[in-house]
Amino acid sequence: MTTQPHENTLEIRQLNATLPNGMRLLRDVSLTLEPGEVRALVGESGAGKSMIGRAVLGILPSAVVHSSGDILLEGQSLNAMRPKTRRSIVAKMSALIPQDPLTALNPVRKIGPQITDPLVRIHRWSRDRALKRALELLERVHIRNPERVMNSYPHELSGGMRQRILIAAAFAPSPRLIVADEPTTALDVTVQKQILKLIRELQRETGTAVLFVTHDMGVVAKISQKVTVLFAGRVLEDAPTEAIFNDAAHLYTRGLIAATPTPNATAEPFRPVPQDLIAQLQRDTQAEDVRFYQGGRK
């Protein structure tokens, strides 16, 4: 097996996910992520953004059936793998920055082992190397006194600190792909900016590809090169970030942009996505209407 030089880090092909009652959560979702690229996944609440991240990481809720389609990490099809192999490959190649730092750390375990355990037990590093790496990254995410923090329990640290720790833990094994699921929504506005800056810096330094889930178009403008717009589990639009902001193909996307104050939208007044457009999209989705693709286009 030879690896091509320009292999995609992540490739999702025609992914479908359904609930046992037949409700479709993801409909023919396809997207790619090149090495070192940041792709924003946007859409309103319930659109299926988190579901895509979970499907990639192999942590779909037990009720959700991955009914068809495939996910490839650096060209390797995850579908073709046995669950154990898949788990190990995914763990070695990817990481998750979770949404809520308050619930993502084990309350009864010290911070140190929560960072180093996977490095030692899954990535098979020596304990020394794992410790050094953890300290190095904690320093990198501006944690003062990292030794003391490694010896602390989560409840002794602030939310912003915990999120920085989780970012450090995600970058520690040098993954190729990071899924960041709204990593700033649970934080104070002031802390949000710092965390976003940190993720962007680390991403640039390490060249890790990031699938960045958000519903904040302001964040999209700052962090991503590509954008996937999702509605009701369907990809509405997939384009470079610049194109999305300058000339979105879909009315819904334009609505999303208009609904968020963005740096270059000086004259544009705030206005939410029109309700009648959302209603139209919902009807089209229900009917599996082909017009769905065209309906919102200008």
Add this chain to the structure above:
Amino acid sequence: MLLKNVLVRLITTAITLFGVAVVVFVLVRVAPGNPIAMMLPPGATPEDIANLSALYGFDKSIFEQFVIWLGGVLRGDFGTSITLRQPVAELVLGRLPATLELSTMALFIALGLGGTVAVIGARKRDTATEVGLDLTSGAVLSIPDFLWGLIFVLLFGVLWPILSISGRIDPRIEFDFTTNFYIFEGLIRGRFDVVMSTLSHMLMPAMSLALPLAAMIAQLLKQNLKEVLNQDYTTLARVRGFSETSVILREALRNAALPTLALVGVQFTFLIGGTVIVERLFAFEGLGNMAIDAVINRDLPLIQGIVLLFAALFTVINLLVDLSYTLLNPRLRHG
């Protein structure tokens, strides 16, 4: 802060024990049946009974008797057993190790068995295996300890007699105990025949006591595990590549054990209560067995001594539960 806690604890313990002492003291005296009359041969005259009653102080008012008894207790004298004619403290402390060993073994069996079933149930959640385990533990739970004792006697004492059904150790074993902790002493002195014989005598009564508690632990711990397994930190552990079993054991178990622990403490005191009948069933020479004899013979000083010791034991257990709770939960540790 810590000192204050300990102090409060000691005071409440003292008050509890005093309350227990008062209640037991009064109850055994107002209940019908005269201990002295039962001691004397048939045909004893009322004068004989009155004389002996006076000797034990039963002619005085309950209040006076209590003051005398309490004065003795404060000096470490718990009175003398009427039937066995030995100091109560000596008798009771001589039997305590047997009951402690039995209930500790039962507790370990319950924790091991219940814990294992809970982990398997959580691992196989939402499958037929989980349902099967739930049904089994529900059935086990509905049978009380003494019935389990009878079932075991029938199975392994009668139908397939491989275990000893009576006593605490093979009487043919020559061993001069300095403590009454047979297993502990046998281990320390390297007498494994003593340990094995004691264990084979303890297995059935311990299992009888353990099974209902094991079933309860299995159900509750599994429920708590399932809740913890929905937490974000367990999801993150899965993303990091840990197997489901390892997520359960390393990430979930300690968090799930916390709410389980409180119940185990309470249930363990019930288990010790259960030793009374189960020890009787297996002619196991422990406190519970002695308690039944004491009640049958209306040996008032002995009953008081045993009940007080049980009460003291319960407060110690509660203390240990609180302590381990603090140890398991870092949020309480640095308070």
